[in-house]
Amino acid sequence: MSRDDDDHLWSAIADPSRRRVLDRLVRGGAASASAIAEEVPFTRQAVMKHLAVLEEAGLVTRSREGREVRFAVQPERLDEATRIMVQLAGEWDRRLQSIKRIAEAAHRNASRASGGRPERAR
Amino acid sequence: MSGMVDLAIDREIVIDAPADVVWRTITEPEQIEQWFADHVELDVRPGGAGTFVFDNRGGDRVVTVPVVVEAADPPHRLAFRWSHPEGRSPVAGNSMLVEFLLTVEGAERTRLRVVETGIEEVQWPDDEKARYAEDHRRGWSVHMGRLADRLGGARA
Numbered sequence A: 001m002s003r004d005d006d007d008h009l010w011s012a013i014a015d016p017s018r019r020r021v022l023d024r025l026v027r028g029g030a031a032s033a034s035a036i037a038e039e040v041p042f043t044r045q046a047v048m049k050h051l052a053v054l055e056e057a058g059l060v061t062r063s064r065e066g067r068e069v070r071f072a073v074q075p076e077r078l079d080e081a082t083r084i085m086v087q088l089a090g091e092w093d094r095r096l097q098s099i100k101r102i103a104e105a106a107h108r109n110a111s112r113a114s115g116g117r118p119e120r121a122r
Numbered sequence B: 001m002s003g004m005v006d007l008a009i010d011r012e013i014v015i016d017a018p019a020d021v022v023w024r025t026i027t028e029p030e031q032i033e034q035w036f037a038d039h040v041e042l043d044v045r046p047g048g049a050g051t052f053v054f055d056n057r058g059g060d061r062v063v064t065v066p067v068v069v070e071a072a073d074p075p076h077r078l079a080f081r082w083s084h085p086e087g088r089s090p091v092a093g094n095s096m097l098v099e100f101l102l103t104v105e106g107a108e109r110t111r112l113r114v115v116e117t118g119i120e121e122v123q124w125p126d127d128e129k130a131r132y133a134e135d136h137r138r139g140w141s142v143h144m145g146r147l148a149d150r151l152g153g154a155r156a
Helices: A003-014 A016-028 A033-037 A044-056 A075-113 B019-027 B029-035 B126-138 B140-154
Strands: A060-065 A068-073 B009-015 B039-042 B049-054 B063-073 B077-083 B095-106 B109-117
Touching (some): A016 A033, A033 A044, A044 A068, A075 B009, A075 B019, A075 B109, B019 B029, B019 B109, B029 B039, B063 B095
Antiparallel strands (some): B009 B109, B039 B049, B095 B109
16 A cells, blocks of 8 residues: 555545544445435535545445445445554654653753753762 | 544653753754654744655655644643645644643653644534534444454554
């Protein structure tokens, strides 16, 4: 999976309105844009836009049933989204570790430069 | 957390340095360049703008991310938005909010917590938001939680 794909997926799920559309599909199963629009506080047009982004990110697929187009969640892609969340948390852990290292080193250097604190003076 | 994976990331670490030293580490551009982005410009005032440039470790893809400071209360709280996708001005609705919270644990000890979330962007009225949060807990998060449980040890 490329970094571009990750970015796509992440920006798709980072939007709360889109997550709401996705929630609806996770809980209620496959549905048409009109059916979804009845259950969320935005227009069918907005729902269509969100579905298009979710589809592009691979999170939903569309199928035609008679005159109706229905959208369904792609579970594998949701797994991928979870993996990304875990990965992002890991990235923040690494950044926090770096901040700790840098701040502690800066503090040690400052203490030394100012003649050291009593407990550290020779 | 009750085993729930939300779409918010919430991590923390204890640092053996005073809060003002930690504050400088997370707000001074030349320091941010040591732990986050490769090139940083940042005006650390509410409404202040900046850019984080990621060179991608010498790769050919340079990513420039616009940043807007939402809150700066030294040395307690820093909040900024960074946009996804790149290239757009970060406003509520297209960006993630990163919040650093510093707690003094002693003269030379600071607890640093970072929360990254998109939830605050929600643009409908508060009662709707509460309802969404409830839906969110019941639906998506439960689902995500199950998936995360399956991932098992991958979770930090």
